[in-house]
Amino acid sequence: MPADRRDLPRTASKPPLSGSLEPLQELVADDLKQVNAIILEKMQSPVALIPQLAGHIVAAGGKRLRPMLTLAAARLCGARAQREYALAACVEFIHTATLLHDDVVDDSHLRRGLETANAVWGNKASVLVGDFLFSRAFQLMVADGSLVVLKLLSDASVTIAEGEVHQLMTANDTATDEQAYLEVIEAKTAALFSAACEIGAVVAERPESDQLALRSFGLNFGNAFQLVDDILDYSAEQQALGKTIGDDFREGKITLPLVLAFARGSDEEKAFWRRCVEDLEQRDGDLEQAIALMQRHDALRDSKDRARRYAEQARRDLSVFPNNPAKHTLLQAIDFCVERLY
Amino acid sequence: MPADRRDLPRTASKPPLSGSLEPLQELVADDLKQVNAIILEKMQSPVALIPQLAGHIVAAGGKRLRPMLTLAAARLCGARAQREYALAACVEFIHTATLLHDDVVDDSHLRRGLETANAVWGNKASVLVGDFLFSRAFQLMVADGSLVVLKLLSDASVTIAEGEVHQLMTANDTATDEQAYLEVIEAKTAALFSAACEIGAVVAERPESDQLALRSFGLNFGNAFQLVDDILDYSAEQQALGKTIGDDFREGKITLPLVLAFARGSDEEKAFWRRCVEDLEQRDGDLEQAIALMQRHDALRDSKDRARRYAEQARRDLSVFPNNPAKHTLLQAIDFCVERLY
Numbered sequence: 001m002p003a004d005r006r007d008l009p010r011t012a013s014k015p016p017l018s019g020s021l022e023p024l025q026e027l028v029a030d031d032l033k034q035v036n037a038i039i040l041e042k043m044q045s046p047v048a049l050i051p052q053l054a055g056h057i058v059a060a061g062g063k064r065l066r067p068m069l070t071l072a073a074a075r076l077c078g079a080r081a082q083r084e085y086a087l088a089a090c091v092e093f094i095h096t097a098t099l100l101h102d103d104v105v106d107d108s109h110l111r112r113g114l115e116t117a118n119a120v121w122g123n124k125a126s127v128l129v130g131d132f133l134f135s136r137a138f139q140l141m142v143a144d145g146s147l148v149v150l151k152l153l154s155d156a157s158v159t160i161a162e163g164e165v166h167q168l169m170t171a172n173d174t175a176t177d178e179q180a181y182l183e184v185i186e187a188k189t190a191a192l193f194s195a196a197c198e199i200g201a202v203v204a205e206r207p208e209s210d211q212l213a214l215r216s217f218g219l220n221f222g223n224a225f226q227l228v229d230d231i232l233d234y235s236a237e238q239q240a241l242g243k244t245i246g247d248d249f250r251e252g253k254i255t256l257p258l259v260l261a262f263a264r265g266s267d268e269e270k271a272f273w274r275r276c277v278e279d280l281e282q283r284d285g286d287l288e289q290a291i292a293l294m295q296r297h298d299a300l301r302d303s304k305d306r307a308r309r310y311a312e313q314a315r316r317d318l319s320v321f322p323n324n325p326a327k328h329t330l331l332q333a334i335d336f337c338v339e340r341l342y
Numbered sequence: 343m344p345a346d347r348r349d350l351p352r353t354a355s356k357p358p359l360s361g362s363l364e365p366l367q368e369l370v371a372d373d374l375k376q377v378n379a380i381i382l383e384k385m386q387s388p389v390a391l392i393p394q395l396a397g398h399i400v401a402a403g404g405k406r407l408r409p410m411l412t413l414a415a416a417r418l419c420g421a422r423a424q425r426e427y428a429l430a431a432c433v434e435f436i437h438t439a440t441l442l443h444d445d446v447v448d449d450s451h452l453r454r455g456l457e458t459a460n461a462v463w464g465n466k467a468s469v470l471v472g473d474f475l476f477s478r479a480f481q482l483m484v485a486d487g488s489l490v491v492l493k494l495l496s497d498a499s500v501t502i503a504e505g506e507v508h509q510l511m512t513a514n515d516t517a518t519d520e521q522a523y524l525e526v527i528e529a530k531t532a533a534l535f536s537a538a539c540e541i542g543a544v545v546a547e548r549p550e551s552d553q554l555a556l557r558s559f560g561l562n563f564g565n566a567f568q569l570v571d572d573i574l575d576y577s578a579e580q581q582a583l584g585k586t587i588g589d590d591f592r593e594g595k596i597t598l599p600l601v602l603a604f605a606r607g608s609d610e611e612k613a614f615w616r617r618c619v620e621d622l623e624q625r626d627g628d629l630e631q632a633i634a635l636m637q638r639h640d641a642l643r644d645s646k647d648r649a650r651r652y653a654e655q656a657r658r659d660l661s662v663f664p665n666n667p668a669k670h671t672l673l674q675a676i677d678f679c680v681e682r683l684y
Contacts, residue, residue: 045504045507046504047504047507047508047511048511049507049510049511050503050504050507098473101469101470101473104465104466104469105465105466105469105470123446123447123465124446124447124510125507125510127443127446127447127469128443128447128503128506128507128510129503129507131440131443131476131499131502131503131506132500132503132504132507134473134476134499135496135499135500135502135503136500138480138492138496138499139493139496139497139499139500141496142489142492142493142496145489147484147487147489150480150484150492151481151484154477154480154481154483154484155481157473157476157477157480157481158474158477158478158481160473160477161392161470161471161473161474161477162387162388162389162392162474164470164473165387165389165391165392165467165470165471165474166389168391168466168467168470169389169390169391
């Protein structure tokens with residue numbers, strides 16, 4: 001804190017927590033109840049398996065980060081239109097559809113400590129219920145009636161699909177470089193964060209400059225979030241918390257820590273990486289060896305630095321907005337997403 | 343032909359063929375070239391696998407029946423807006439996305455005599471490129487800018503997904519009745535035919551009565567089309583043409599011929615059906631036995647009659663439109679779809 005600000009009086013509100021999602025969660029708690037009610041209502045179908053399967057993943061305790069961003073962005077822009085509830089539900093439906101398809105693509109059996117939908121009901125049902133949720137999202141957007149929102153989320157959906165296919169192409173390929181990795185995460189993750197935030201400015205009918213600021217904020221926030229997610233998959237702290245680590249390694253998914261460790265590794269180390277992630281020939285102790293190599297080459301630290309740079313940019317994106325509670329919670333959320341251990 | 347019309351002079355155009363897709367194909371040939379150009383352009387992506395995989399299925403020689411219906415319906419309504427080209431491409435993209443996901447769900451390896459995309463590139467890529475095409479369809483609709491069209495195709499997409507999940511629930515279940523079967527085909531197939539046709543009235547800015555007539559026409563046409571598709575899977579004529587038959591039987595997919603033969607079968611026959619389609623314990627000669635039982639109980643004939651009744655209703659739906667070349671080709675297309683052998 002600069003010396004000349006040290007003695008400024010604190011505001012009457014709570015002292016700011018450094019890096020927490022809680023202020024955001026508290027700010028939008030009531031709004032999020034409305035969103036959850038819409039999600040619950042709109043995942044219904046006369047075809048019984050649809051609400052069963054969708055309910056499983058919707059109830060599985062995700063953070064609801066994307067719809068919270070839409071709600072907070074709308075508040076940041078002074079919206080009081082309530083349109084944001086249904087649109088936040090659309091964002092979550094699109095996210096949930098991609099999770100269902102991701103778990104099929106990754107052949108995952110656990111998500112957030114629970115069995116995945118494909119593990120319970122099979123890949124077929126997961127693919128088709130994902131299609132249902134995706135279609136339902138567009139149906140809800142049409143009912144809202146904004147072509148601007150429809151453009152944002154159809155563009156984001158195309159970009160997400162491109163990012164997922166691009167990721168599939170880089171899987172098990174140690175020749176993947178940092179740029180390809182960054183393209184993948186921006187497309188598969190950050191594009192939806194970006195649209196989720198921009199919708200806030202759209203429903204508030206703010207000028208284009210605010211839309212652009214929120215678009216950039218969401219993109220930088222999303223990139224930071226995904227980078228940290230990928231770092232945590234090799235994190236000893238995460239393991240200490242009882243979370244599974246090493247999923248990406250076992251699948252041969254190429255993330256930045258691996259890209260950096262591979263690029264900086266000796267020929268012998270490169271052979272190790274190729275055996276593990278290209279040939280998927282993995283033995284006991286390989287994950288520990290991978291983490292040790294990442295630490296030796298500062299791959300985790302430098303990945304985190306990259307995440308921090310995105311986070312700093314996300315903070316700067318918010319500078320055009322006046323100080324208000326929504327802005328405060330978003331700044332805290334950025335810190336949380338970078339410094340979180342889970 | 344009524345006696346009093348026997349001596350009317352023939353028109354200068356070709357004599358009408360009874361039951362042919364050719365008049366429709368000729369009518370819209372130039373328009374369809376525009377549609378194909380849009381399909382080719384819009385399936386491009388910087389992610390190389392997307393146009394590769396999409397090109398494989400798009401080029402695999404489908405009939406393009408759904409986009410042709412949009413084009414012919416637009417002509418029937420006197421549209422000359424050219425908006426129908428992009429919208430017909432949307433319809434085909436949605437159809438293609440469902441084919442890609444269907445082939446994953448059915449674990450199919452052949453479609454129209456060619457290897458399926460999932461057989462060549464794997465299930466993962468097929469799921470994700472399906473998502474891409476689906477998203478691209480909505481992006482194209484947004485560019486067109488009609489909320490009416492967006493509503494038609496987002497509603498249809500929800501219905502298709504519901505129909506696909508419903509079909510998954512009836513698979514391998516001989517308790518499936520005729521009503522459940524008819525609900526499945528109306529949702530998974532006829533809903534998109536219906537929307538494809540209704541779009542023709544929308545782009546021509548015709549009154550709602552014409553929209554409703556085309557909606558009903560498409561629904562009845564689609565139901566007839568799918569019924570005949572399901573009958574052909576047990577057809578000796580189809581087999582004589584060198585086509586594979588028995589795919590539905592081998593998967594335990596429940597279609598009307600099977601529903602009727604099961605309901606009319608003896609206890610011993612019911613045990614046969616249960617072994618084959620519930621337990622999927624199939625032996626040499628079972629398919630022939632299944633066809634023989636269907637013939638013994640008139641299950642194929644009665645299914646065909648049901649298709650004919652839908653086709654008659656589709657003809658009646660067109661009665662509100664003036665006689666013009668488009669109407670003529672649609673009537674021929676109905677006959678083709680019911681009487682076709684392939």
